[in-house]
Amino acid sequence: xxxxxxxxxxxxxxxxxxxxxxxxxxxxxxxxxxxxxxxxxxxxxxxxxxxxxxxxxxxxxxxxxxxxxxxxxxxxxxxxxxxxxxxxxxxxxxxxxxxxxxxxxxxxxxxxxx
Amino acid sequence: xxxxxxxxxxxxxxxxxxxxxxxxxxxxxxxxxxxxxxxxxxxxxxxxxxxxxxxxxxxxxxxxxxxxxxxxxxxxxxxxxxxxxxxxxxxxxxxxxxxxxxxxxxxxxxxxxxxxxxxxxxxxxxxxxxxxxxxxxxxxxxxxxxxxxxxxxxxxxxxxxxxxxxxxxxxxxxxxxxxxxxxxxxxxxxxxxxxxxxxxxxxxxxxxxxxxxxxxxxxxxxxxxxxxxxxxxxxxxxxxxxxxxxxxxxxxxxxxxxxxxxxx
Numbered sequence: 001x002x003x004x005x006x007x008x009x010x011x012x013x014x015x016x017x018x019x020x021x022x023x024x025x026x027x028x029x030x031x032x033x034x035x036x037x038x039x040x041x042x043x044x045x046x047x048x049x050x051x052x053x054x055x056x057x058x059x060x061x062x063x064x065x066x067x068x069x070x071x072x073x074x075x076x077x078x079x080x081x082x083x084x085x086x087x088x089x090x091x092x093x094x095x096x097x098x099x100x101x102x103x104x105x106x107x108x109x110x111x112x113x114x
Numbered sequence: 115x116x117x118x119x120x121x122x123x124x125x126x127x128x129x130x131x132x133x134x135x136x137x138x139x140x141x142x143x144x145x146x147x148x149x150x151x152x153x154x155x156x157x158x159x160x161x162x163x164x165x166x167x168x169x170x171x172x173x174x175x176x177x178x179x180x181x182x183x184x185x186x187x188x189x190x191x192x193x194x195x196x197x198x199x200x201x202x203x204x205x206x207x208x209x210x211x212x213x214x215x216x217x218x219x220x221x222x223x224x225x226x227x228x229x230x231x232x233x234x235x236x237x238x239x240x241x242x243x244x245x246x247x248x249x250x251x252x253x254x255x256x257x258x259x260x261x262x263x264x265x266x267x268x269x270x271x272x273x274x275x276x277x278x279x280x281x282x283x284x285x286x287x288x289x290x291x292x293x294x295x296x297x298x299x300x301x302x303x304x305x306x307x308x309x310x311x312x313x314x315x316x317x318x319x320x321x322x323x324x325x326x327x328x329x330x331x332x333x334x335x336x337x338x339x340x341x342x343x344x345x346x347x348x349x350x351x352x353x354x355x356x357x358x359x360x361x362x363x364x365x366x367x368x369x370x371x372x373x374x375x376x377x378x
Contacts, residue, residue: 008262013251013260014252014253015251015254017316084261086293086295086298086299088295
Protein backbone atom coordinates (compact mmCIF):
# COMPACT_ATOMS: atom_id res chain seq x y z
CA UNK A 1 0.00 0.00 0.00
CA UNK A 2 2.91 2.34 0.73
CA UNK A 3 4.03 1.96 -2.87
CA UNK A 4 0.50 2.53 -4.16
CA UNK A 5 0.12 5.68 -2.05
CA UNK A 6 3.51 6.92 -3.25
CA UNK A 7 2.60 6.29 -6.89
CA UNK A 8 -0.81 7.87 -6.47
CA UNK A 9 0.68 11.06 -5.07
CA UNK A 10 3.35 11.13 -7.78
CA UNK A 11 0.83 10.74 -10.59
CA UNK A 12 -2.11 12.77 -9.32
CA UNK A 13 -0.29 15.60 -7.57
CA UNK A 14 2.91 15.93 -9.59
CA UNK A 15 2.12 14.30 -12.93
CA UNK A 16 5.15 12.01 -12.60
CA UNK A 17 4.01 8.82 -14.30
CA UNK A 18 7.12 6.75 -14.89
CA UNK A 19 8.76 4.48 -12.33
CA UNK A 20 12.28 3.22 -13.05
CA UNK A 21 13.35 0.19 -11.05
CA UNK A 22 16.87 -0.78 -9.93
CA UNK A 23 17.45 -2.61 -13.23
CA UNK A 24 16.68 0.55 -15.17
CA UNK A 25 13.39 -0.89 -16.41
CA UNK A 26 10.53 1.61 -16.71
CA UNK A 27 6.94 1.11 -15.65
CA UNK A 28 3.89 3.31 -15.84
CA UNK A 29 2.69 4.15 -12.34
CA UNK A 30 -0.84 2.92 -12.80
CA UNK A 31 -2.97 0.45 -10.91
CA UNK A 32 -5.27 -0.33 -13.82
CA UNK A 33 -2.67 -0.21 -16.53
CA UNK A 34 0.30 -1.81 -14.79
CA UNK A 35 -0.24 -3.53 -11.41
CA UNK A 36 -3.42 -5.36 -12.30
CA UNK A 37 -1.80 -6.79 -15.43
CA UNK A 38 -0.33 -9.47 -13.13
CA UNK A 39 -1.94 -8.97 -9.73
CA UNK A 40 -5.47 -9.00 -10.97
CA UNK A 41 -8.09 -9.24 -8.27
CA UNK A 42 -11.03 -8.63 -10.50
CA UNK A 43 -10.44 -11.27 -13.17
CA UNK A 44 -11.83 -14.77 -12.83
CA UNK A 45 -9.09 -16.98 -14.12
CA UNK A 46 -9.95 -20.53 -15.11
CA UNK A 47 -6.58 -22.02 -14.54
CA UNK A 48 -4.92 -21.25 -11.25
CA UNK A 49 -1.48 -22.27 -12.50
CA UNK A 50 -1.35 -19.30 -14.83
CA UNK A 51 -1.90 -16.93 -11.95
CA UNK A 52 1.26 -17.76 -10.00
CA UNK A 53 3.59 -14.83 -10.17
CA UNK A 54 7.23 -15.05 -9.27
CA UNK A 55 8.97 -12.02 -7.84
CA UNK A 56 12.52 -11.04 -8.68
CA UNK A 57 13.75 -12.64 -5.46
CA UNK A 58 12.31 -15.93 -6.68
CA UNK A 59 9.52 -16.06 -4.12
CA UNK A 60 6.04 -16.88 -5.13
CA UNK A 61 3.80 -13.93 -4.44
CA UNK A 62 0.77 -16.18 -4.31
CA UNK A 63 -2.33 -16.63 -6.35
CA UNK A 64 -2.84 -13.46 -8.36
CA UNK A 65 -6.59 -13.74 -7.92
CA UNK A 66 -6.15 -13.10 -4.22
CA UNK A 67 -3.00 -11.00 -4.31
CA UNK A 68 -4.49 -8.07 -2.41
CA UNK A 69 -6.76 -10.19 -0.25
CA UNK A 70 -3.81 -12.21 1.12
CA UNK A 71 -2.81 -9.35 3.38
CA UNK A 72 -6.15 -7.60 3.77
CA UNK A 73 -7.97 -10.65 5.06
CA UNK A 74 -5.22 -11.40 7.55
CA UNK A 75 -5.43 -7.95 9.11
CA UNK A 76 -9.20 -7.66 8.67
CA UNK A 77 -9.25 -4.74 6.22
CA UNK A 78 -11.79 -4.52 3.42
CA UNK A 79 -10.41 -3.88 -0.09
CA UNK A 80 -12.40 -0.92 -1.42
CA UNK A 81 -10.12 -0.04 -4.36
CA UNK A 82 -12.36 -1.74 -6.88
CA UNK A 83 -15.40 0.35 -6.08
CA UNK A 84 -13.79 2.87 -8.42
CA UNK A 85 -10.92 1.13 -10.17
CA UNK A 86 -11.80 -1.42 -12.80
CA UNK A 87 -9.66 -4.36 -13.81
CA UNK A 88 -6.62 -4.29 -16.01
CA UNK A 89 -7.06 -1.88 -18.89
CA UNK A 90 -5.51 -4.30 -21.40
CA UNK A 91 -4.74 -1.52 -23.83
CA UNK A 92 -2.40 -2.01 -26.77
CA UNK A 93 -0.56 1.10 -25.63
CA UNK A 94 -0.09 -0.41 -22.18
CA UNK A 95 3.51 -0.22 -21.02
CA UNK A 96 4.54 1.97 -23.89
CA UNK A 97 6.93 3.94 -21.74
CA UNK A 98 8.64 5.56 -24.71
CA UNK A 99 5.46 7.50 -25.47
CA UNK A 100 5.13 8.47 -21.83
CA UNK A 101 8.75 9.59 -21.57
CA UNK A 102 8.42 11.71 -24.68
CA UNK A 103 5.29 13.23 -23.23
CA UNK A 104 7.09 14.00 -19.98
CA UNK A 105 9.93 15.66 -21.89
CA UNK A 106 7.43 17.71 -23.86
CA UNK A 107 5.66 18.75 -20.67
CA UNK A 108 8.95 20.00 -19.20
CA UNK A 109 9.83 22.36 -22.05
CA UNK A 110 7.62 25.34 -22.65
CA UNK A 111 6.22 26.50 -25.93
CA UNK A 112 5.61 23.02 -27.32
CA UNK A 113 1.86 23.54 -27.34
CA UNK A 114 0.47 25.00 -30.49
CA UNK B 115 2.70 43.57 46.66
CA UNK B 116 -0.10 41.12 46.82
CA UNK B 117 -2.32 40.78 43.72
CA UNK B 118 -5.96 39.94 44.03
CA UNK B 119 -7.33 37.33 41.68
CA UNK B 120 -9.05 40.07 39.64
CA UNK B 121 -5.86 42.14 39.37
CA UNK B 122 -3.87 39.08 38.33
CA UNK B 123 -6.15 38.50 35.35
CA UNK B 124 -6.21 42.22 34.46
CA UNK B 125 -2.41 42.44 34.31
CA UNK B 126 -2.20 39.10 32.59
CA UNK B 127 -4.62 40.33 29.91
CA UNK B 128 -2.66 43.54 29.33
CA UNK B 129 0.59 41.58 29.04
CA UNK B 130 -0.94 39.19 26.52
CA UNK B 131 -2.26 42.07 24.36
CA UNK B 132 1.12 43.82 24.39
CA UNK B 133 2.87 40.59 23.48
CA UNK B 134 0.52 39.82 20.58
CA UNK B 135 0.83 43.38 19.27
CA UNK B 136 4.57 42.95 18.65
CA UNK B 137 5.97 43.46 15.16
CA UNK B 138 6.85 39.77 14.72
CA UNK B 139 3.35 38.65 15.63
CA UNK B 140 1.73 41.13 13.27
CA UNK B 141 4.01 40.02 10.43
CA UNK B 142 3.19 36.37 11.05
CA UNK B 143 -0.54 37.11 11.04
CA UNK B 144 -0.24 39.14 7.84
CA UNK B 145 1.65 36.29 6.12
CA UNK B 146 -0.86 33.64 7.06
CA UNK B 147 -3.62 35.87 5.66
CA UNK B 148 -1.90 36.37 2.32
CA UNK B 149 -0.41 32.93 1.96
CA UNK B 150 -3.09 30.81 0.20
CA UNK B 151 -3.74 33.01 -2.82
CA UNK B 152 -0.09 33.98 -3.25
CA UNK B 153 1.00 30.38 -2.98
CA UNK B 154 -1.47 29.33 -5.64
CA UNK B 155 -0.66 32.21 -7.99
CA UNK B 156 3.10 31.63 -7.84
CA UNK B 157 2.95 27.91 -8.49
CA UNK B 158 2.08 27.94 -12.12
CA UNK B 159 4.62 28.13 -14.91
CA UNK B 160 2.72 26.66 -17.84
CA UNK B 161 -0.93 27.64 -17.51
CA UNK B 162 -3.32 25.62 -19.59
CA UNK B 163 -6.30 27.52 -20.93
CA UNK B 164 -9.18 27.03 -23.31
CA UNK B 165 -10.73 29.40 -25.81
CA UNK B 166 -14.27 28.70 -26.99
CA UNK B 167 -15.24 30.38 -30.25
CA UNK B 168 -18.87 31.30 -29.57
CA UNK B 169 -19.54 31.95 -33.25
CA UNK B 170 -18.63 28.39 -34.27
CA UNK B 171 -20.33 26.32 -31.56
CA UNK B 172 -23.48 24.71 -33.02
CA UNK B 173 -26.79 24.61 -31.18
CA UNK B 174 -27.89 21.07 -30.33
CA UNK B 175 -24.43 19.55 -30.76
CA UNK B 176 -23.13 17.66 -27.71
CA UNK B 177 -19.98 16.10 -29.18
CA UNK B 178 -17.72 17.61 -26.51
CA UNK B 179 -19.70 16.40 -23.53
CA UNK B 180 -20.36 13.00 -25.11
CA UNK B 181 -16.66 12.39 -25.74
CA UNK B 182 -15.72 13.58 -22.26
CA UNK B 183 -18.37 11.68 -20.36
CA UNK B 184 -17.75 8.38 -22.16
CA UNK B 185 -13.98 8.58 -21.64
CA UNK B 186 -14.18 9.57 -17.98
CA UNK B 187 -17.02 7.23 -17.02
CA UNK B 188 -19.31 10.12 -16.08
CA UNK B 189 -22.69 8.56 -15.26
CA UNK B 190 -25.96 9.54 -16.90
CA UNK B 191 -28.63 9.19 -14.21
CA UNK B 192 -32.23 9.54 -15.32
CA UNK B 193 -33.15 11.67 -12.32
CA UNK B 194 -31.85 15.21 -12.92
CA UNK B 195 -31.34 15.79 -9.20
CA UNK B 196 -28.56 13.18 -9.28
CA UNK B 197 -26.96 14.68 -12.37
CA UNK B 198 -23.17 14.44 -12.73
CA UNK B 199 -21.49 16.57 -15.37
CA UNK B 200 -17.97 17.60 -16.37
CA UNK B 201 -18.87 19.65 -19.46
CA UNK B 202 -22.34 20.71 -20.54
CA UNK B 203 -24.15 23.29 -22.68
CA UNK B 204 -25.66 26.41 -21.16
CA UNK B 205 -27.42 29.50 -22.52
CA UNK B 206 -25.28 32.68 -22.58
CA UNK B 207 -27.67 34.35 -20.10
CA UNK B 208 -26.77 31.66 -17.54
CA UNK B 209 -23.06 31.76 -18.35
CA UNK B 210 -22.78 35.54 -18.14
CA UNK B 211 -25.49 36.84 -15.80
CA UNK B 212 -24.03 40.37 -15.88
CA UNK B 213 -24.45 40.75 -19.65
CA UNK B 214 -27.67 41.05 -21.63
CA UNK B 215 -26.65 39.74 -25.04
CA UNK B 216 -30.02 40.53 -26.60
CA UNK B 217 -29.18 44.22 -26.17
CA UNK B 218 -25.40 44.35 -26.13
CA UNK B 219 -24.61 42.10 -29.08
CA UNK B 220 -21.56 39.88 -29.23
CA UNK B 221 -22.43 36.28 -28.36
CA UNK B 222 -25.71 35.04 -29.87
CA UNK B 223 -28.15 35.09 -26.92
CA UNK B 224 -30.15 32.11 -28.22
CA UNK B 225 -27.36 29.61 -28.69
CA UNK B 226 -25.99 27.40 -25.92
CA UNK B 227 -22.26 27.26 -25.27
CA UNK B 228 -20.13 24.69 -23.45
CA UNK B 229 -19.53 25.25 -19.74
CA UNK B 230 -16.87 23.41 -17.78
CA UNK B 231 -14.46 23.87 -14.90
CA UNK B 232 -12.61 27.15 -15.42
CA UNK B 233 -9.38 25.88 -13.81
CA UNK B 234 -9.14 29.19 -11.99
CA UNK B 235 -5.90 30.93 -11.23
CA UNK B 236 -7.17 31.43 -7.69
CA UNK B 237 -9.65 28.58 -7.23
CA UNK B 238 -12.14 28.99 -4.38
CA UNK B 239 -12.79 25.23 -4.33
CA UNK B 240 -9.13 24.60 -3.46
CA UNK B 241 -9.20 27.13 -0.64
CA UNK B 242 -12.22 25.58 1.06
CA UNK B 243 -11.31 21.90 0.69
CA UNK B 244 -10.64 20.64 4.23
CA UNK B 245 -8.71 17.54 3.12
CA UNK B 246 -6.71 18.97 0.20
CA UNK B 247 -8.50 16.51 -2.05
CA UNK B 248 -8.89 19.39 -4.51
CA UNK B 249 -5.65 21.08 -5.41
CA UNK B 250 -4.02 23.14 -8.11
CA UNK B 251 -1.22 21.44 -10.02
CA UNK B 252 2.07 23.30 -9.97
CA UNK B 253 2.80 22.52 -13.62
CA UNK B 254 -0.06 23.46 -15.95
CA UNK B 255 -2.27 24.97 -13.24
CA UNK B 256 -4.99 22.34 -13.63
CA UNK B 257 -7.42 22.23 -10.71
CA UNK B 258 -7.58 18.54 -9.94
CA UNK B 259 -9.02 16.12 -7.45
CA UNK B 260 -7.60 13.21 -5.56
CA UNK B 261 -10.81 11.25 -5.15
CA UNK B 262 -9.19 9.06 -2.48
CA UNK B 263 -9.08 12.04 -0.15
CA UNK B 264 -12.56 13.45 -0.83
CA UNK B 265 -14.85 13.08 2.18
CA UNK B 266 -17.92 14.38 0.33
CA UNK B 267 -18.41 17.51 2.45
CA UNK B 268 -19.40 19.52 -0.69
CA UNK B 269 -17.76 22.75 0.50
CA UNK B 270 -16.19 22.98 -2.97
CA UNK B 271 -19.62 22.80 -4.61
CA UNK B 272 -20.77 25.70 -2.46
CA UNK B 273 -17.59 27.65 -3.19
CA UNK B 274 -17.50 27.17 -6.99
CA UNK B 275 -19.34 30.08 -8.65
CA UNK B 276 -19.64 28.13 -11.92
CA UNK B 277 -21.46 24.99 -10.78
CA UNK B 278 -18.64 22.94 -12.23
CA UNK B 279 -18.73 20.30 -9.54
CA UNK B 280 -21.09 17.37 -9.17
CA UNK B 281 -21.76 15.11 -6.24
CA UNK B 282 -22.26 11.39 -6.59
CA UNK B 283 -25.51 10.87 -4.70
CA UNK B 284 -25.73 7.40 -6.20
CA UNK B 285 -23.25 4.77 -7.27
CA UNK B 286 -22.05 6.12 -10.64
CA UNK B 287 -21.85 2.63 -12.12
CA UNK B 288 -25.66 2.51 -12.02
CA UNK B 289 -25.71 5.29 -14.61
CA UNK B 290 -23.09 3.83 -16.94
CA UNK B 291 -24.06 1.68 -19.90
CA UNK B 292 -20.42 0.75 -20.47
CA UNK B 293 -17.30 1.37 -18.39
CA UNK B 294 -14.19 2.64 -20.11
CA UNK B 295 -11.49 0.39 -18.59
CA UNK B 296 -8.85 3.04 -19.21
CA UNK B 297 -10.24 5.32 -16.52
CA UNK B 298 -11.59 4.63 -13.03
CA UNK B 299 -15.17 5.40 -12.06
CA UNK B 300 -15.97 7.25 -8.84
CA UNK B 301 -18.06 5.92 -5.99
CA UNK B 302 -21.10 7.31 -4.20
CA UNK B 303 -20.23 10.07 -1.74
CA UNK B 304 -17.47 11.92 -3.60
CA UNK B 305 -17.50 15.10 -5.66
CA UNK B 306 -16.12 15.06 -9.20
CA UNK B 307 -15.16 17.56 -11.87
CA UNK B 308 -13.39 18.19 -15.16
CA UNK B 309 -9.63 17.52 -15.13
CA UNK B 310 -8.79 19.11 -18.53
CA UNK B 311 -8.05 15.54 -19.69
CA UNK B 312 -4.87 15.52 -17.66
CA UNK B 313 -4.30 11.88 -18.64
CA UNK B 314 -4.32 12.86 -22.34
CA UNK B 315 -2.04 15.87 -21.79
CA UNK B 316 0.48 13.54 -20.14
CA UNK B 317 0.69 11.66 -23.44
CA UNK B 318 1.14 14.90 -25.36
CA UNK B 319 -2.49 15.04 -26.48
CA UNK B 320 -5.29 17.57 -26.20
CA UNK B 321 -8.45 17.56 -24.09
CA UNK B 322 -11.20 15.38 -25.55
CA UNK B 323 -13.68 18.26 -25.85
CA UNK B 324 -11.20 20.10 -28.08
CA UNK B 325 -10.42 17.03 -30.20
CA UNK B 326 -14.03 15.94 -30.59
CA UNK B 327 -15.47 19.31 -31.63
CA UNK B 328 -16.66 18.95 -35.26
CA UNK B 329 -16.54 22.74 -35.74
CA UNK B 330 -13.06 23.17 -34.22
CA UNK B 331 -14.62 25.76 -31.96
CA UNK B 332 -12.14 25.20 -29.12
CA UNK B 333 -8.48 26.08 -28.86
CA UNK B 334 -6.33 24.69 -26.07
CA UNK B 335 -2.89 25.98 -25.14
CA UNK B 336 -0.53 27.71 -22.76
CA UNK B 337 -1.81 31.06 -21.56
CA UNK B 338 1.62 32.01 -20.22
CA UNK B 339 3.32 31.50 -23.57
CA UNK B 340 2.93 34.68 -25.66
CA UNK B 341 3.72 32.72 -28.86
CA UNK B 342 0.91 30.18 -28.48
CA UNK B 343 -1.99 30.10 -30.94
CA UNK B 344 -4.32 30.59 -28.00
CA UNK B 345 -2.67 33.87 -27.07
CA UNK B 346 -2.76 35.08 -30.69
CA UNK B 347 -6.48 34.34 -30.93
CA UNK B 348 -7.10 36.11 -27.62
CA UNK B 349 -5.06 39.10 -28.72
CA UNK B 350 -6.97 39.41 -32.00
CA UNK B 351 -10.52 38.92 -30.66
CA UNK B 352 -12.57 40.38 -27.83
CA UNK B 353 -13.30 37.69 -25.27
CA UNK B 354 -15.16 37.13 -22.00
CA UNK B 355 -14.48 35.08 -18.91
CA UNK B 356 -17.28 33.90 -16.64
CA UNK B 357 -17.70 36.19 -13.64
CA UNK B 358 -14.07 37.31 -13.76
CA UNK B 359 -14.96 40.14 -11.38
CA UNK B 360 -15.07 37.59 -8.55
CA UNK B 361 -11.29 37.40 -8.76
CA UNK B 362 -11.07 33.69 -9.46
CA UNK B 363 -9.04 34.20 -12.66
CA UNK B 364 -10.84 31.71 -14.95
CA UNK B 365 -8.75 29.99 -17.65
CA UNK B 366 -11.67 29.40 -20.01
CA UNK B 367 -12.30 32.23 -22.48
CA UNK B 368 -15.35 32.79 -24.69
CA UNK B 369 -14.82 34.82 -27.84
CA UNK B 370 -17.45 37.54 -27.64
CA UNK B 371 -18.81 37.43 -31.15
CA UNK B 372 -21.64 36.24 -33.32
CA UNK B 373 -21.34 33.99 -36.36
CA UNK B 374 -22.74 36.83 -38.48
CA UNK B 375 -19.44 38.63 -38.15
CA UNK B 376 -17.42 35.93 -39.83
CA UNK B 377 -15.12 33.15 -38.67
CA UNK B 378 -11.52 33.26 -37.51
